[in-house]
Amino acid sequence: MDLRKTVADLHAELVRYNLVVWTAGNVSGRVPGEDLFVIKPSGVSYDELTPENMVVCDLDGNLLEGEHSPSSDTAAHAYVYRNMPEVGGVVHTHSTYASAWAARGEAIPCVLTAMADEFGGEIPVGPFALIGDDSIGQGIVETLKGHRSKAVLMQNHGVFSIGKDAKAAVKAAVMCEDVARTVHVARQLGDPLPIAQDDIDRLYDRYQNVYGQRSPR
Amino acid sequence: MDLRKTVADLHAELVRYNLVVWTAGNVSGRVPGEDLFVIKPSGVSYDELTPENMVVCDLDGNLLEGEHSPSSDTAAHAYVYRNMPEVGGVVHTHSTYASAWAARGEAIPCVLTAMADEFGGEIPVGPFALIGDDSIGQGIVETLKGHRSKAVLMQNHGVFSIGKDAKAAVKAAVMCEDVARTVHVARQLGDPLPIAQDDIDRLYDRYQNVYGQRSPR
Amino acid sequence: MDLRKTVADLHAELVRYNLVVWTAGNVSGRVPGEDLFVIKPSGVSYDELTPENMVVCDLDGNLLEGEHSPSSDTAAHAYVYRNMPEVGGVVHTHSTYASAWAARGEAIPCVLTAMADEFGGEIPVGPFALIGDDSIGQGIVETLKGHRSKAVLMQNHGVFSIGKDAKAAVKAAVMCEDVARTVHVARQLGDPLPIAQDDIDRLYDRYQNVYGQRSPR
Amino acid sequence: MDLRKTVADLHAELVRYNLVVWTAGNVSGRVPGEDLFVIKPSGVSYDELTPENMVVCDLDGNLLEGEHSPSSDTAAHAYVYRNMPEVGGVVHTHSTYASAWAARGEAIPCVLTAMADEFGGEIPVGPFALIGDDSIGQGIVETLKGHRSKAVLMQNHGVFSIGKDAKAAVKAAVMCEDVARTVHVARQLGDPLPIAQDDIDRLYDRYQNVYGQRSPR
Numbered sequence: 099m100d101l102r103k104t105v106a107d108l109h110a111e112l113v114r115y116n117l118v119v120w121t122a123g124n125v126s127g128r129v130p131g132e133d134l135f136v137i138k139p140s141g142v143s144y145d146e147l148t149p150e151n152m153v154v155c156d157l158d159g160n161l162l163e164g165e166h167s168p169s170s171d172t173a174a175h176a177y178v179y180r181n182m183p184e185v186g187g188v189v190h191t192h193s194t195y196a197s198a199w200a201a202r203g204e205a206i207p208c209v210l211t212a213m214a215d216e217f218g219g220e221i222p223v224g225p226f227a228l229i230g231d232d233s234i235g236q237g238i239v240e241t242l243k244g245h246r247s248k249a250v251l252m253q254n255h256g257v258f259s260i261g262k263d264a265k266a267a268v269k270a271a272v273m274c275e276d277v278a279r280t281v282h283v284a285r286q287l288g289d290p291l292p293i294a295q296d297d298i299d300r301l302y303d304r305y306q307n308v309y310g311q312r313s314p315r
Numbered sequence: 316m317d318l319r320k321t322v323a324d325l326h327a328e329l330v331r332y333n334l335v336v337w338t339a340g341n342v343s344g345r346v347p348g349e350d351l352f353v354i355k356p357s358g359v360s361y362d363e364l365t366p367e368n369m370v371v372c373d374l375d376g377n378l379l380e381g382e383h384s385p386s387s388d389t390a391a392h393a394y395v396y397r398n399m400p401e402v403g404g405v406v407h408t409h410s411t412y413a414s415a416w417a418a419r420g421e422a423i424p425c426v427l428t429a430m431a432d433e434f435g436g437e438i439p440v441g442p443f444a445l446i447g448d449d450s451i452g453q454g455i456v457e458t459l460k461g462h463r464s465k466a467v468l469m470q471n472h473g474v475f476s477i478g479k480d481a482k483a484a485v486k487a488a489v490m491c492e493d494v495a496r497t498v499h500v501a502r503q504l505g506d507p508l509p510i511a512q513d514d515i516d517r518l519y520d521r522y523q524n525v526y527g528q529r530s531p532r
Numbered sequence: 533m534d535l536r537k538t539v540a541d542l543h544a545e546l547v548r549y550n551l552v553v554w555t556a557g558n559v560s561g562r563v564p565g566e567d568l569f570v571i572k573p574s575g576v577s578y579d580e581l582t583p584e585n586m587v588v589c590d591l592d593g594n595l596l597e598g599e600h601s602p603s604s605d606t607a608a609h610a611y612v613y614r615n616m617p618e619v620g621g622v623v624h625t626h627s628t629y630a631s632a633w634a635a636r637g638e639a640i641p642c643v644l645t646a647m648a649d650e651f652g653g654e655i656p657v658g659p660f661a662l663i664g665d666d667s668i669g670q671g672i673v674e675t676l677k678g679h680r681s682k683a684v685l686m687q688n689h690g691v692f693s694i695g696k697d698a699k700a701a702v703k704a705a706v707m708c709e710d711v712a713r714t715v716h717v718a719r720q721l722g723d724p725l726p727i728a729q730d731d732i733d734r735l736y737d738r739y740q741n742v743y744g745q746r747s748p749r
Numbered sequence: 750m751d752l753r754k755t756v757a758d759l760h761a762e763l764v765r766y767n768l769v770v771w772t773a774g775n776v777s778g779r780v781p782g783e784d785l786f787v788i789k790p791s792g793v794s795y796d797e798l799t800p801e802n803m804v805v806c807d808l809d810g811n812l813l814e815g816e817h818s819p820s821s822d823t824a825a826h827a828y829v830y831r832n833m834p835e836v837g838g839v840v841h842t843h844s845t846y847a848s849a850w851a852a853r854g855e856a857i858p859c860v861l862t863a864m865a866d867e868f869g870g871e872i873p874v875g876p877f878a879l880i881g882d883d884s885i886g887q888g889i890v891e892t893l894k895g896h897r898s899k900a901v902l903m904q905n906h907g908v909f910s911i912g913k914d915a916k917a918a919v920k921a922a923v924m925c926e927d928v929a930r931t932v933h934v935a936r937q938l939g940d941p942l943p944i945a946q947d948d949i950d951r952l953y954d955r956y957q958n959v960y961g962q963r964s965p966r
Contacts, residue, residue, distance in 0.1 A: 115770060119332060119493045120486055122429060170525070192429050192493070198500035201426050201507040209852050211880070211906045212773060212843050228514060229428070230521060254510050255428045269771055276770045276843070283849035285504055287936055290852040293905050297879060304881060308821070336549060336710045337703055339646060387742070409646055409710070415717035418643050418724040445731060446645070447738060471727050472645045502721055553766060553927045554920055556863060604959070626863055626927070632934035635860050635941040662948060663862070664955060688944050689862045719938055 101127050101264075102149040105136045108268045112191060113144050115272050123191040124169040127264030128179055130186075133157045135179055139166030170229065177235020178260060182243065187264030189271040192256035195278035199223075200251035206281050209290035211301055213281075216273045218246030218302035226253040234258075246302060249274040318344050318481075319366035322353045325485045330361050332489050334410040341386040344481030345396055345403045350374045352396055352405075356383030387446065394452020395477060399460065404481030406488040409473035412495035416440075417468035423498050425515055426507035430498075433490045435463030435519035443470040451475075463519060466491040535561050535698075536583035539570045542702045546625060547578050549706050557625040558603040561698030562613055564620075567591045569613055573600030604663065611669020612694060616677065621698030623705040626690035629712035633657075634685035640715050642732055643724035647715075650707045652680030652736035660687040668692075680736060683708040752778050752915075753800035756787045759919045764795050766923050768844040775820040778915030779830055779837045784808045786830055786839075790817030821880065828886020829911060833894065838915030840922040843907035846929035850874075851902035857932050859949055860941035864932075867924045869897030869953035877904040885909075897953060900925040 105127045112118045112125070121144070126137035136152050153164030159176035161168055169175070175188045199206050199221075206221040208214055213221070224241040227233035238258045241250045248270040249259040257274055261267035284290040322344045329335045329342070338361070343354035353369050370381030376393035378385055386392070392405045416423050416438075423438040425431055430438070441458040444450035455475045458467045465487040466476040474491055478484035501507040542559045546552045555578070560571035570586050587598030593610035595602055603609070609622045633640050633655075640655040642648055647655070658675040661667035672692045675684045682704040683693040691708055695701035718724040759776045763769045772795070777788035787803050804815030810827035812819055820826070826839045850857050850872075857872040859865055864872070875892040878884035889909045892901045899921040900910040908925055912918035935941040 119489050122490075122493075192427070192497070194493075194497050194500060197427065197497045198504075201498065201501035202505050203508045204505070209905055210843070210848065226508075226510070226514075228517060230517075254426055254508060272770050273773075276773075276845075280843070280845050280848045281852065282500065282504065283845060283933065284852035287849075287933065288853050288855070291854045291877075291905060293877070297877075300879060300881075337706050339707075339710075409644070409714070411710075411714050411717060414644065414714045415721075418715065418718035419722050420725045421722070443725075443727070443731075445734060447734075471643055471725060499717065499721065554923050556927075626861070626931070628927075628931050628934060631861065631931045632938075635932065635935035636939050637942045638939070660942075660944070660948075662951060664951075688860055688942060716934065716938065 101129060101136050102152040102154075105138070105264050106147045106149050106152050108264055109138065109144050109147050111268050111272065112189070115275065117191040117193040117271060117275055118144070119192075123193075124171055124175075124189070125264055125268060126169075126172075126175045126188050128186045129154070134162065135175065135188075137172055137175055138169045139164060140169050142166060171234075173229075173232060174234040174238060174258065177232050178238055178258075181235070181239045182260065184262070185260045185267075187261045187267035189259045189261075189264075189267040190256065191271055191275070193271070193275040193278070195282050196221075196249075196251055196257045196275050197255070198282065199278055200256060201254055203253045205251070206278055207290070208293060208298055209281055209284065210277055211293070212273070213277045214293060214298040214301035215305035216270065217248065217277070218306075219298055221247050221249050221251060221274060221277070224250040224252045224258075226255070318346060318353050319369040319371075322355070322481055323364045323366050323369050325481055326355065326361050326364050328485050328489065329406070329408060332492065334408040334488060334492055335361070336409075340408040340410075341388055341392075341406070342481055342485060343386075343389075343392045343405050346371070347403075351379065352392065354389055354392055355386045356381060357386050359383060388451075390446075390449060391451040391455060391475065394449050395455055395475075398452070398456045399477065401479070402477045402484075404478045404484035406476045406478075406481075406484040407473065408488055408492070410488070410492040410495070412499050413438075413466075413468055413474045413492050414472070415499065416495055417473060418471055420470045422468070423495055424507070425510060426498055426501065427494055428510070428518055429490070430494045431510060431515040431518035432522035433487065434465065434494070435523075436515055438464050438466050438468060438491060438494070441467045441469045441475075443472070535563060535570050536586040536588075539572070539698050540581045540583050540586050542698055543572065543578050543581050545702050545706065546623070549709065551625040551627040551705060551709055552578070553626075557627075558605055558609075558623070559698055559702060560603075560606075560609045560622045562620045563588070568596065569609065569622075571606055571609055572603045573598060574603050576600060605668075607663075607666060608668040608672060608692065611666050612672055612692075615669070615673045616694065618696070619694045619701075621695045621701035623693045623695075623698075623701040624690065625705055625709070627705070627709040627712070629716050630655075630683075630685055630691045630709050631689070632716065633712055634690060635688055637687045639685070640712055641724070642727060643715055643718065644711055645727070645735055646707070647711045648727060648732040648735035649739035650704065651682065651711070652740075653732055655681050655683050655685060655708060655711070658684040658686045658692075660689070752780060752787050753803040753805075756789070756915050757798045757800050757803050759915050760789065760795050760798050762919050762923065763840070763842060766926065768842040768922060768926055769795070770843075774842040774844075775822055775826075775840070776915055776919060777820075777823075777826045777839050780805070781837075785813065786826065788823055788826055789820045790815060791820050793817060822885075824880075824883060825885040825889060825909065828883050829889055829909075832886070832890045833911065835913070836911045836918075838912045838918035840910045840912075840915075840918040841907065842922055842926070844922070844926040844929070846933050847872075847900075847902055847908045847926050848906070849933065850929055851907060852905055854904045856902070857929055858941070859944060860932055860935065861928055862944070862952055863924070864928045865944060865949040865952035866956035867921065868899065868928070869957075870949055872898050872900050872902060872925060872928070875901040875903045875909075877906070 124138040224237040259270035341355040441454040476487035558572040693704035775789040875888040910921035
């Protein structure tokens with residue numbers, strides 16, 4: 099029930115940072131030690147989410163617990179959990195600026211120290227993929243496996259982000275939109291200055307190892 | 316009284332998603348089984364809307380119940396209800412990004428999967444029409460009849476959206492502004508990638524038939 | 533005390549519509565039948581405004597009642613009241629999009645029906661003027677006297693709007709920013725379509741005479 | 750404890766004006782008469798900030814009081830306090846529009862009277878500098894020492910602002926983003942009109958000496 103509450107509550111962060119409208123975005127979290135994850139029910143508004151109406155699926159995306167259907171993006175979440183055992187949380191949004199880069203099929207270049215910190219370089223583009231089978235999940239995993247970035251811009255679609263737990267994946271979704279917007283705005287009036295690869299590496303290394311309180315978040 | 320409450324409350328969604336300022340936007344809903352609809356009173360602020368001050372009109376736009384005058388856009392709503400019997404809800408806004416496309420008289424191209432889902436293709440432009448007679452209503456119906464899109468950009472004016480009920484029309488208004496903004500932002504820095512017509516068709520078909528909880532919304 | 537409350541409360545609309553940051557914007561209202569007006573105190577945050585801390589000035593801008601100094605823009609408000617007896621309310625903001633047009637010294641062209649309704653045509657630019665004497669007030673009055681528009685873009689500065697009372701002036705400030713933003717967004721991707729002068733005239737005439745509840749607002 | 754409360758509470762202004770996401774921004778205030786300052790703890794969300802969890806550091810950035818680690822930007826704050834004795838407050842944000850100018854390494858030109866008032870001219874760019882030693886602090890001090898501006902755009906990074914106390918530094922951060930946004934928007938559609946240096950000087954002089962209530966803020 100604790101993870102159900104965590105996942106339900108984290109949707110409020112998507113709302114707070116204007117990453118979602120209506121019901122178009124979802125958070126999931128892997129149940130520690132089990133081949134299960136908790137995810138948003140389909141078509142339920144963010145105001146109505148509670149620990150009780152979250153649904154539980156196995157790693158093939160089959161509904162195990164819950165009165166509602168799981169999110170229509172469940173297959174993509176499930177594919178990520180099956181193929182990236184280090185991932186404990188997945189988030190999907192159509193946040194405006196990140197989706198605009200995705201509509202052009204253009205990666206977001208790393209021209210902000212905050213991007214180097216969080217993403218370790220550019221935020222990459224994944225393939226165009228239709229919902230309905232494992233195409234989206236495969237596109238996410240192919241793009242993010244072995245990549246520093248915790249977010250991928252799925253072409254003509256939106257963002258998927260991952261993390262060690264659901265909160266970390268939400269943080270990546272929030273930071274992805276924030277840097278997508280700032281780099282977009284910077285580019286509107288000229289070319290942002292590049293950051294040397296060496297400096298990107300140092301920033302990424304430091305942030306992953308030093309930042310925050312003792313228990314990493 | 317239930318429909319009055321539904322229509323009154325749905326205006327809060329226009330406010331929440333920043334689709335309206337001051338009193339410039341309105342929602343209406345058809346009374347099931349009767350040639351009547353409930354609509355916002357004219358010139359009343361969103362904070363002051365209650366089930367009691369909603370007004371009821373017949374399908375010619377004549378005021379039947381209510382202490383206030385009906386919305387100044389009532390004739391357009393009425394025309395839609397008269398000529399599109401499948402429509403149960405109508406929404407009008409001047410939401411920023413959609414109205415900007417409307418000011419240029421330019422349809423929003425379908426370059427996002429969320430657009431294919433909800434609108435089944437581009438969001439079309441309707442004619443320039445003056446308030447005061449049936450011109451606006453005619454423009455809406457001519458443009459949307461037989462079109463997949465549930466929203467029309469009335470030239471130099473704003474958005475009208477329709478749905479099977481008032482909530483569905485509000486959802487279309489919210490999604491219209493969301494995709495209008497994302498496609499605008501995408502276009503600011505280049506050309507969005509097209510989505511193949513075949514893929515648009517599959518996405519639209521799936522979303523209309525599969526998405527959401529058992530009772531469609 | 534009623535007008536003090538009205539003027540204090542109307543500042544919340546400036547905040548609600550994001551027309552102001554920190555303390556940079558103010559509302560005033562003429563005391564009916566007297567050569568006095570109520571205005572925001574200088575440097576007091578919007579959260580702290582109460583009927584009690586509003587200040588009262590005569591039409592030369594001299595402080596008559598109040599523990600705080602009047603707004604630093606009081607001279608401009610006073611000049612408008614002295615020279616435009618039909619004006620009952622004045623609002624000043626640095627709202628983003630309107631101020632951006634003002635920074636370029638460019639009038640906002642009337643390409644939206646909502647602009648024709650509220651402003652009857654373009655929103656004009658006033659001269660560059662320094663604070664400290666009657667220059668700003670003169671610039672406002674020279675620009676708006678005999679003009680349909682209830683708002684003026686003071687060059688490199690911001691917006692002043694007027695109305696028959698404080699609420700109408702606030703509405704004009706809200707609508708000014710709304711259309712400034714929409715026309716800006718429209719122009720970013722091309723040229724908005726013009727509206728024929730005849731149609732602008734009809735829209736303006738209708739809106740000023742017909743719209744809203746029986747008591748005009 | 751009073752300063753702890755002031756500094757904790759001022760973070761709410763960063764949230765209110767959308768200058769920060771997640772935990773990426775911080776406020777500090779110098780303890781009057783002592784070589785100490787109060788600063789945000791690292792990695793703690795804005796919702797959770799209280800007077801009790803603020804931390805106290807000496808001017809070398811060493812933690813003296815507090816259960817949490819100090820902000821990862823503490824070294825930069827400390828360097829400013831060591832080298833600019835007139836500074837009583839420091840703020841750091843990655844606010845969108847200011848950071849976009851910073852990403853291009855471009856100063857914000859003074860084309861708004863509000864900029865002349867608050868910043869006395871352009872908002873300058875500081876060097877690219879890595880976190881981890883005194884580089885950022887040195888860049889801030891080199892840029893702002895002897896400069897009228899209370900804010901600096903650190904290249905590819907974000908904003909640091911200063912003030913006589915924490916509240917004044919927060920005001921500078923808020924105004925910096927506001928003018929960064931307005932000038933950006935103005936520039937999107939052409940060239941803003943310049944303000945003569947003489948007029949900038951007069952505006953700055955007047956605002957620093959006359960504006961606000963008797964007790965300066």
